[in-house]
Amino acid sequence: MITKTRRLLSVTTAMVVASTSFAFAEPSAELIAAAKKEGQLTTIALPHSWCGYGEVIAGFKKKYPEIQVNELNPDASSGDEIEAIKANKDNKGPQAPDVIDVGLSFGPSAKKESLIQPYKVATWDSIPDDAKDADGYWYGDYYGVLSFIVNTDIVKNVPKDWKDLTGSDYANSVALAGDPRSSNQAVQGVYAAGIAAGETDATKAGEAGLKLFADINKAGNFVPVIGKSASLAQGSTPIVIAWDYNGLSWRDTLKGNPPLEVVVPASGVVAGVYVQAISAYAPHPNAAKLWMEHIYSDEGQLAYLKGYCHPIRFNDLAKNNKIPKELLDALPPAAAYEKAIFPTLDDQDKGKTAITTQWDKVVGANIQ
Structure with missing residues (x-):
């Protein structure tokens, strides 16, 4: 069982004609030679199915x-x-990792503890500033956004935005993929609803999200259970708020029985990011740098997209017509991601505090 907690743009349809070759900055011959001389790269926590x-x-x-x-x-x-x-x-032996792939909060803390070293890849400038450390100690590699995963056998009028979830069409239908008193995925779902309400202050966004979920609950639409692929399929939670890549994976697993639609809301598009870094004690530092060049190349980034995780360089790839149409066809419309925001760690902490401490009082739904 995978225990790693992996819980993360402005393009138009006309921009998705893919290039037939990868045009990315190649790593230097010196780096390649040094990495080959080391002869090994040690990774950790990279399940092939993720x-x-x-x-x-x-x-x-x-x-x-x-x-x-x-x-x-x-x-x-x-x-x-x-x-x-x-x-x-x-330890320079095989148990010492060269590179890590961790949740956003672990990047700054690892830097503070001097556990990682800086390196800027050739494609550095195309990584959004709000998803990287300015000095190159860590940077985002992929992300997902909070979405509505909808069983369209049951829900005929698919919701398009957060406020829609209060409507009469969705009685006993809406669930979070976790308990917002303890689950980051659920907390971010509530936070995204607050961002959709127009709040830019993190604490106020958390409070606005709570108010919307209180309205959803009062309307009789909120189901106080943790939404999963099984509850979606069974119809007990025909709308689940979850990361888009989770929903897309559920869609594949269920194979149309029932059919699922993954909807990125029209507003409040909140992204969750994972980050890469090189160990400060890497036994194979040049191989580690070459690995970073690989995963931030066009080829590496598109491989993430095939796995339904949006690569951090998505904007750049789309702008330069490098995303194959078949990859985008398997995802929600590309333009749906144009308003994606990447909350800072400070924003996440403030929003989380507001949501976890006030959920019982404001919403009053005890999720089981």
């Missing part, structure tokens, strides 16, 4: 067959990854 990592790793091996990829504990959590760095500071 975000297209199987293809990402295969692509690296194909380009650099001289470098052996040593994959540690694919089911590790972000915390486990950080502990692996700490435990192997003086």
Whole structure:
């Protein structure tokens, strides 16, 4: 079972004619030579079934067959990854990770503890500023946005925005994919509803989100259970608020029985980001840098997209017509992501505090 908690644009339809080749900045010959001399890269917590990592790793091996990829504990959590760095500071053996893929909050904390080292990839400028450390210690690699996952066998009038969920069409239909008193995915769902209400202050956005969910509950539309693919399929929670990549995976798993639609709301599009970093104690620092160049290349970023995770360079790829049409056809419309925002850690903390401490008082739904 995967224990790692993985809970994250302005384009038009005319812009999605894909280039037939990858046109990205190549790593230097010196870096490639140094990495090949090291001969190994040690990763951790990269299950092949998540975000297209199987293809990402295969692509690296194909380009650099001289470098052996040593994959540690694919089911590790972000915390486990950080502990692996700490435990192997003086170890240059196979248990010491070179690179990590962790939740957003772990990037700044790892930097503060001097556990990671800076490196800026060739495509650095195309990574959004609000998804990277200015000094290059960590940067986002992929993200998802909060969406409505809808069983269209039951829900005929699909909701388009957060306020729609208060409507009479959705009696006993709406669930969160977690308890907002403890689940980050659920907290961010409530927070996104507050952003949709027009609030820019994080605390006020949390409070506005609570008010909307109180209205959904008063309307008789909120179902106080944790929404999952099974409850979607059974019809007990025909609308689940979850990360888009979760919904898209559920859609594939259910294979049209029942049919699901993944709707990115018209407003309040909140993104959740994962970040990459190189261990300060990496036994193979040049291989680590070459790995970073690979995953932030066009090829690596599109492999994430095949796994339904939006690559952090999505805007740049779309603007330059590098996204194959078949990839976009498997996702909600590309233009739906144009308003995606990336809350800062401070915003996340403020919103979380407001939501977790006031849910019982304002909404009053005890989620089971």
